């Protein structure tokens with residue numbers, strides 16, 4: 082089972098076992114990780130599941146679709162590693178993925 086490391090804005094980290102095929106957003110919610118609101122429930126319509134992928138992982142994830150890119154442009158302080166965690170599904174290849182949570186969601 083892949084392990085995903087969520088790092089809060091205050092540097093508190095949470096290493097969790099993630100189910101393959103589940104989104105990073107749902108993984109965070111299921112594990113009680115604070116900092117992801119996910120107001121739209123994963124429909125790529127709210128931008129409140131914003132995360133920042135750690136630099137060494139940024140080229141290893143599937144590229145964001147246009148809908149995700151548009152929504153990311155509306156998040157406060159988008160960064161090069163910004164993704165919507167509802168749009169990234171857990172795979173075996175993501176074992177060890179490190180992502181940071183923004184200070185606040187929109």
Ligand code: FES
Nearest residue numbers: 123125128130167
């Ligand atoms: Fe709303 Fe991801 S949960 S965009």
